[in-house]
Amino acid sequence: MSKDFRLLVKNAKQVVLVCTNGEKFLTGKEMQNIAVIENASLVIGKDGLLKAVGPVDRIDSQFQGASFETVIDASGMCVTPGLIDAHTHPVWAGDRVHEFAMKLAGATYMEVHQAGGGIHFTVEHTRQASEAELLASLKQRLQRMLRTGTTLVECKSGYGLQLDTEVKMLSVIERARKDLLIGISSTYCGAHSVPKGKTAAEATDDIIKVQLLKLKEKMSKGELHVDNIDVFCEKGVFDLECTRAILQAGKDMGLQINFHGDELHPMNSAELGAELEALAISHLEEVTDNGIAAMARAKSSAILLPTTAYILRLKQPRARDMLDAGVIVALGSDFNPNAYCCSMPMVMHLACVNMKMSMKEALAAATINAAYSLGKSHTHGSLEVNKQGDLVILNSSRWEHLIYQFGGHQELIKFVIVKGKVVYENDRTLDY
Numbered sequence: 001m002s003k004d005f006r007l008l009v010k011n012a013k014q015v016v017l018v019c020t021n022g023e024k025f026l027t028g029k030e031m032q033n034i035a036v037i038e039n040a041s042l043v044i045g046k047d048g049l050l051k052a053v054g055p056v057d058r059i060d061s062q063f064q065g066a067s068f069e070t071v072i073d074a075s076g077m078c079v080t081p082g083l084i085d086a087h088t089h090p091v092w093a094g095d096r097v098h099e100f101a102m103k104l105a106g107a108t109y110m111e112v113h114q115a116g117g118g119i120h121f122t123v124e125h126t127r128q129a130s131e132a133e134l135l136a137s138l139k140q141r142l143q144r145m146l147r148t149g150t151t152l153v154e155c156k157s158g159y160g161l162q163l164d165t166e167v168k169m170l171s172v173i174e175r176a177r178k179d180l181l182i183g184i185s186s187t188y189c190g191a192h193s194v195p196k197g198k199t200a201a202e203a204t205d206d207i208i209k210v211q212l213l214k215l216k217e218k219m220s221k222g223e224l225h226v227d228n229i230d231v232f233c234e235k236g237v238f239d240l241e242c243t244r245a246i247l248q249a250g251k252d253m254g255l256q257i258n259f260h261g262d263e264l265h266p267m268n269s270a271e272l273g274a275e276l277e278a279l280a281i282s283h284l285e286e287v288t289d290n291g292i293a294a295m296a297r298a299k300s301s302a303i304l305l306p307t308t309a310y311i312l313r314l315k316q317p318r319a320r321d322m323l324d325a326g327v328i329v330a331l332g333s334d335f336n337p338n339a340y341c342c343s344m345p346m347v348m349h350l351a352c353v354n355m356k357m358s359m360k361e362a363l364a365a366a367t368i369n370a371a372y373s374l375g376k377s378h379t380h381g382s383l384e385v386n387k388q389g390d391l392v393i394l395n396s397s398r399w400e401h402l403i404y405q406f407g408g409h410q411e412l413i414k415f416v417i418v419k420g421k422v423v424y425e426n427d428r429t430l431d432y
C-alpha cells in the first residue's frame with residue numbers, strides 16, 4: 001500500500017539545521033551560531049523534500065496516524081545536512097603516486113608541472129581512456145564520497161584541454177548525474193592548463209571560439225548540463241587577461257564563474273573574480289588584503305582547500321582574515337590525482353587544525369556556504385522545510401564527532417540519505 005511520506009527520522013539526540021531563516025550563506029559571527037536542536041525528529045516527503053523538523057513531541061503529534069516508507073530510530077545519534085564538496089576533479093585516468101614520491105623528496109608542484117608531469121601526465125592518460133573506463137572510476141569515486149557524507153559535489157572537467165576529451169569528460173559527468181543519486185554541479189575547466197604545443201593565447205582562442213561554442217550547442221540540445229566555468233589563473237598557466245576573456249565568455253553563455261586563483265602566486269585573481277561577480281574563487285593561498293575586501297563586497301565566495309596546502313606544504317589559506325572581513329567561506333576536498341582525498345570530514349578537520357576555523361565554521365562552510373558557491377543554497381545546505389532531504393546520520397551523541405574524529409568515518413557515519421532515500425547504511429558497530 002502506498003505510504004504518505006518517504007522517511008521519518010525520529011528521536012535524534014541532535015539535529016544540526018545550520019540555518020532557520022532561509023539564509024543563502026553565513027558570514028562572520030553567524031557561522032558561530034549554526035542552529036542545533038536537541039531531541040528532534042524530521043520527515044521527508046515522497047518528492048524528496050523536507051516536510052518538517054522539530055522536537056520529537058511536535059513531530060509525533062503533527063504526523064500522528066501518518067505512514068512512512070522508512071522509519072529510522074536515531075536514538076543516541078545525530079543528524080546533519082548532507083555535506084557539500086565544492087571543488088573536485090574526479091574524472092581522470094592514471095594515478096600520480098610516483099609524483100607524490102617526487103614531491104616528498106622536495107620537488108615543487110610547478111617543477112613537476114613544468115617538467116611535463118602533473119596535469120599534463122593526467123591529460124595524456126585521460127585522453128587515452130574510454131568513456132566507459134572514466135565513468136566506472138568516476139562512479140567508484142562518487143560512491144566513496146557518498147560514504148563519507150557528501151551528498152552534493154562539484155565535478156570539473158579539465159584533463160582534456162581539447163574539445164573531444166573535454167566533451168568526453170563532461171558527458172561522463174552527465175551520465176553519472178543521471179545514474180547516481182548524489183547531486184552533481186558540473187564545471188567546464190578546459191582552461192586547467194595550457195596544452196602542449198600551444199601558447200596561452202592560442203589555448204584561450206581555442207576555448208572561446210571552438211570549445212565553448214560546441215558546449216553551447218550541446219547544452220541547447222539538452223545533451224549536456226554545465227553549471228560553471230573554471231580557469232587555472234596562475235603564473236605560467238593562464239594570466240589575468242586570458243582568464244578574464246574565458247570567464248567572461250562563459251558568463252555570457254549563462255555559466256556561473258567558479259575558478260582557481262591566487263594559489264601559488266598573487267595574481268589579483270580575487271580582485272578579478274569580484275569584478276566579474278564570480279560566484280566562487282578557489283584556493284587563494286596568496287590572496288591580498290585588497291582581494292579579500294573585494295570578495296567580501298562582491299559576495300564572491302572563497303572555496304578553501306585544506307588538502308592542497310597540506311599535501312604541497314603551501315602556506316595555509318587565510319581563513320581567519322577572510323572570516324573577519326565577511327567573506328563567504330566554503331570548503332572543498334580538491335579531490336584530484338595530486339590531492340587524493342574524498343572525505344569532507346577530513347577536510348573539515350584540516351580546516352580546523354591548520355586554518356584555525358572552529359568546528360561550527362567548518363560545518364557551515366561545508367554545507368550552506370558550499371551550496372552558495374554552487375548557486376544551490378535555495379535547495380541545499382541546511383535542514384529547512386522545502387529543501388532537499390539530504391542527511392548524514394552519525395553514530396554519536398554530539399555532531400562534532402564528525403570533525404573531531406580524524407579518519408575512520410566508516411565507523412561513525414551510520415546512514416547517508418539523499419532526497420529521503422537511504423543511499424548508504426553502515427551496519428558496523430561503534431566503540432569509541
Ligand SMILES: N=CN[C@@H](CCC(=O)O)C(=O)O
Nearest residue numbers: 118119232308334336337338
Ligand atoms: N591547481 C590546479 N588544479 C588542481 C590540481 C590538479 C592536478 O594537479 O591535477 C587543484 O585545484 O589543486
Ligand SMILES: [Zn+2]
Nearest residue numbers: 087089260334
Ligand atoms: Zn582544483
